[in-house]
Amino acid sequence: MTETAAAVPNDVMERLAAAIDANFEQQVAFLQQLVQFRSLRGEEAPVQDWLAGEFEARGYMVDRFNLADVDLMRHPKAAPMDGIALDGSKQVVATLDSEGKGRSLILQGHIDVVPEGPPDLWNDPPYEAIVRDGWMIGRGAQDMKAGVSAMIFALDAIKAAGFVPDGRVHLETVTEEESTGNGALSTLMRGYTADACLIPEPTGHTLTRAQVGAIWFRLRVRGTPVHVAYAETGTNAILSAMHLIRAFQEHTKEINTRATSNAWFAKVKDPIKFNVGIIKGGDWASSTPAWCDLDCRLGVLPGETPAQAMAGIEQCLAKAQAADSFLSENPVELVWSGFQADPAVCEPGSAAEAALAEVHARVFEQPLDVRLSTAVNDTRYYTVDYGIPALCYGPYGIGPHAFDERVDLDSVRKTTLSIAMFVAQWCGLRKA
Amino acid sequence: MTETAAAVPNDVMERLAAAIDANFEQQVAFLQQLVQFRSLRGEEAPVQDWLAGEFEARGYMVDRFNLADVDLMRHPKAAPMDGIALDGSKQVVATLDSEGKGRSLILQGHIDVVPEGPPDLWNDPPYEAIVRDGWMIGRGAQDMKAGVSAMIFALDAIKAAGFVPDGRVHLETVTEEESTGNGALSTLMRGYTADACLIPEPTGHTLTRAQVGAIWFRLRVRGTPVHVAYAETGTNAILSAMHLIRAFQEHTKEINTRATSNAWFAKVKDPIKFNVGIIKGGDWASSTPAWCDLDCRLGVLPGETPAQAMAGIEQCLAKAQAADSFLSENPVELVWSGFQADPAVCEPGSAAEAALAEVHARVFEQPLDVRLSTAVNDTRYYTVDYGIPALCYGPYGIGPHAFDERVDLDSVRKTTLSIAMFVAQWCGLRKA
Numbered sequence: 001m002t003e004t005a006a007a008v009p010n011d012v013m014e015r016l017a018a019a020i021d022a023n024f025e026q027q028v029a030f031l032q033q034l035v036q037f038r039s040l041r042g043e044e045a046p047v048q049d050w051l052a053g054e055f056e057a058r059g060y061m062v063d064r065f066n067l068a069d070v071d072l073m074r075h076p077k078a079a080p081m082d083g084i085a086l087d088g089s090k091q092v093v094a095t096l097d098s099e100g101k102g103r104s105l106i107l108q109g110h111i112d113v114v115p116e117g118p119p120d121l122w123n124d125p126p127y128e129a130i131v132r133d134g135w136m137i138g139r140g141a142q143d144m145k146a147g148v149s150a151m152i153f154a155l156d157a158i159k160a161a162g163f164v165p166d167g168r169v170h171l172e173t174v175t176e177e178e179s180t181g182n183g184a185l186s187t188l189m190r191g192y193t194a195d196a197c198l199i200p201e202p203t204g205h206t207l208t209r210a211q212v213g214a215i216w217f218r219l220r221v222r223g224t225p226v227h228v229a230y231a232e233t234g235t236n237a238i239l240s241a242m243h244l245i246r247a248f249q250e251h252t253k254e255i256n257t258r259a260t261s262n263a264w265f266a267k268v269k270d271p272i273k274f275n276v277g278i279i280k281g282g283d284w285a286s287s288t289p290a291w292c293d294l295d296c297r298l299g300v301l302p303g304e305t306p307a308q309a310m311a312g313i314e315q316c317l318a319k320a321q322a323a324d325s326f327l328s329e330n331p332v333e334l335v336w337s338g339f340q341a342d343p344a345v346c347e348p349g350s351a352a353e354a355a356l357a358e359v360h361a362r363v364f365e366q367p368l369d370v371r372l373s374t375a376v377n378d379t380r381y382y383t384v385d386y387g388i389p390a391l392c393y394g395p396y397g398i399g400p401h402a403f404d405e406r407v408d409l410d411s412v413r414k415t416t417l418s419i420a421m422f423v424a425q426w427c428g429l430r431k432a
Numbered sequence: 433m434t435e436t437a438a439a440v441p442n443d444v445m446e447r448l449a450a451a452i453d454a455n456f457e458q459q460v461a462f463l464q465q466l467v468q469f470r471s472l473r474g475e476e477a478p479v480q481d482w483l484a485g486e487f488e489a490r491g492y493m494v495d496r497f498n499l500a501d502v503d504l505m506r507h508p509k510a511a512p513m514d515g516i517a518l519d520g521s522k523q524v525v526a527t528l529d530s531e532g533k534g535r536s537l538i539l540q541g542h543i544d545v546v547p548e549g550p551p552d553l554w555n556d557p558p559y560e561a562i563v564r565d566g567w568m569i570g571r572g573a574q575d576m577k578a579g580v581s582a583m584i585f586a587l588d589a590i591k592a593a594g595f596v597p598d599g600r601v602h603l604e605t606v607t608e609e610e611s612t613g614n615g616a617l618s619t620l621m622r623g624y625t626a627d628a629c630l631i632p633e634p635t636g637h638t639l640t641r642a643q644v645g646a647i648w649f650r651l652r653v654r655g656t657p658v659h660v661a662y663a664e665t666g667t668n669a670i671l672s673a674m675h676l677i678r679a680f681q682e683h684t685k686e687i688n689t690r691a692t693s694n695a696w697f698a699k700v701k702d703p704i705k706f707n708v709g710i711i712k713g714g715d716w717a718s719s720t721p722a723w724c725d726l727d728c729r730l731g732v733l734p735g736e737t738p739a740q741a742m743a744g745i746e747q748c749l750a751k752a753q754a755a756d757s758f759l760s761e762n763p764v765e766l767v768w769s770g771f772q773a774d775p776a777v778c779e780p781g782s783a784a785e786a787a788l789a790e791v792h793a794r795v796f797e798q799p800l801d802v803r804l805s806t807a808v809n810d811t812r813y814y815t816v817d818y819g820i821p822a823l824c825y826g827p828y829g830i831g832p833h834a835f836d837e838r839v840d841l842d843s844v845r846k847t848t849l850s851i852a853m854f855v856a857q858w859c860g861l862r863k864a
Contacts, residue, residue: 115715117657117722216717225549227833228707228729229807238708242674275660276670277717283547285648285709285727287833290549295717297660375661401659401719
């Protein structure tokens with residue numbers, strides 16, 4: 001294992017590029033199939049089974065396991081699963097080990113997608129993976145099935161060009177990235193580590209330098225239902241929920257005031273987002289609603305911990321309740337419903353980043369830009385908990401979590417080359 | 433048919449009271465069965481079938497029909513059904529016609545109930561009709577199955593006491609009272625009219641002098657979903673919905689300012705209630721919600737019309753949208769989702785009211801009080817549209833639309849006598 005490695009020769013790069021181009025029609029078809037799986041949370045098993053078959057067909061050693069197999073909840077960083085069965089959440093790790101002397105690498109991507117929302121608000125069907133004008137359109141096309149296709153086809157290109165990586169490579173597809181991160185965590189608990197990790201989230205060819213953490217929580221507000229004729233004698237849980245939303249908006253402002261002196265996010269306007277993502281309440285238009293549930297997400301600043309953020313959420317809630325005569329007598333139930341994600345920093349100066357910067361500059365003919373992310377990604381377990389340099393870097397697309405989500409196919413092609421080159425640079429290649 | 437009638441003799445009252453007492457255990461058991469039917473909107477057919485059987489067993493002529501049978505939607509006062517099938521909404525009219533010379537009467541009650549809400553918030557199961565300490569507990573026990581039992585057992589007592597009403601009586605059980613009123617309307621469209629109507633809603637032995645109208649509407653708010661990381665580039669439909677709720681709260685204040693000079697409601701504080709009864713929005717905690725639906729109810733002052741109220745709702749919405757840069761470009765869908773109910777006044781001085789006042793005073797040994805109702809009931813079609821005096825008067829209970837709804841069984845017993853006496857006073861009795 002060496003900390004520096006000679007540049008990948010130009011002719012190797014050309015062979016990799018040619019292999020990717022030759023195979024690109026097949027890669028697009030593969031990505032279409034991947035997008036056509038509606039792999040919502042809890043429904044990822046079919047796509048994982050299909051991917052495991054794809055990896056086996058390539059001759060990789062494939063380990064299929066689920067979150068129960070690693071006894072997930074024993075890990076202090078395991079996040080609550082909120083009704084999702086541990087044994088139904090399947091992970092796939094394919095290993096390509098040439099027993100060479102090069103550095104080892106994890107290429108990891110998540111295959112869970114967020115709900116598509118009302119299909120009538122899409123201009124194209126969300127799971128048909130339509131290709132038009134150089135884009136592929138669909139839920140998950142960008143976030144992050146394009147990246148998954150890139151890491152798989154990068155290895156295919158290396159093989160097609162007549163090489164094998166000179167270090168062990170784990171190719172991993174995980175669940176739970178959009179809700180807890182438990183999928184990524186489980187691969188580490190299963191024992192899969194390496195000298196570096198690359199996660200091709202759709203960063204638009206930038207490297208994520210720092211990212212916030214995130215907490216998910218649910219507020220279960222109760223009311224006193226009465227006939228609307230006597231509305232003043234009851235308490236409307238929906239209006240109480242509005243009171244709490246306003247309280248959390250104020251709380252978020254306070255955190256963003258602190259953010260102005262944060263080491264990483266000082267120059268980002270309001271990097272901490274509070275989101276009420278789901279609301280459900282009441283049963284009848286003419287009854288004051290007896291209940292209202294809010295599903296919320298709040299970011300965590302680098303330098304602060306999930307535990308601190310959760311304490312802040314508890315304090316905000318307590319203060320908002322104390323200010324309301326009904327809520328002070330009828331406390332809201334606070335449920336930790338998913339993410340308890342650390343913020344993370346990709347510390348500058350790693351050999352992995354240097355390798356990526358070098359190959360990126362060659363592929364894109366411009367220097368590697370970095371970005372600050374106001375969302376989480378799975379690299380945090382590697383950097384924060386396992387001391388493994390982890391790079392979040394992937395293709396360009398539009399509309400993560402939005403309608404008409406799409407990925408730029410030319411960017412997918414270049415990202416595939418960039419990843420193939422990164423494997424070559426980091427692990428080294430040798431003739432097959 | 434006479435406008436005044438001699439008082440019902442004391443011995444007749446005693447015989448009616450004795451018959452009601454003798455049969456009261458059976459009446460309570462009947463009411464329990466009635467409450468045990470979970471007759472939510474759209475699910476009323478089983479209880480209507482059972483009631484029709486009960487009426488047939490009593491020898492009444494029974495007409496069973498549904499809302500499609502009367503071609504409901506041709507009536508200008510028919511309210512939108514919002515996904516409930518017309519032909520599944522069954523009505524039952526039982527007729528007891530001795531071909532006597534007395535005045536005719538409609539006794540009508542609704543058997544639809546509003547949803548019970550989360551069962552864990554009830555102290556007793558909502559559909560077991562538990563009897564304890566003189567109360568029967570359950571959804572619909574008060575509103576208004578107790579009244580339905582009272583009108584049925586009032587006629588049973590008349591028969592048990594050896595009499596028949598001297599005028600035609602229609603005993604009607606209807607659906608849709610809690611959502612549109614279309615059940616009651618359909619009986620009138622079917623041709624059932626009479627010289628008076630009594631609806632034993634749970635008024636606590638008061639007569640409803642005036643009642644507000646009501647409009648149901650749904651606001652379908654759209655947003656632009658994005659990953660929460662870019663929350664500022666999307667628009668959160670839940671926050672937009674909060675903006676609209678505030679606008680309708682202001683709108684309601686304006687109506688209640690007008691109410692201070694209303695002929696009937698001037699002395700009632702805030703008689704017009706705005707209720708957000710149901711809210712649903714968003715699909716994912718970490719996506720800005722793309723949609724939020726609000727189901728709302730707004731009262732209508734006597735002297736104003738549903739059409740005016742609906743125009744006011746449209747204006748309020750237009751103004752709220754104009755004040756919001758996103759909503760002004762992405763208008764909310766406004767759906768009329770149920771009630772378009774007239775306000776109504778039970779004009780003082782009717783012979784029907786005089787008859788009720790007389791028998792009430794004898795049964796309860798106190799004068800008949802009147803009340804102003806900030807909710808709607810089915811009498812409005814009789815008084816407003818068909819010129820039939822209609823009395824809303826029934827038993828005492830607690831918690832309509834609330835948890836632990838209950839009815840006072842001693843009140844049910846007295847109300848049954850009061851209704852039997854009203855039939856005697858209004859229609860006259862003759863020996864069977």
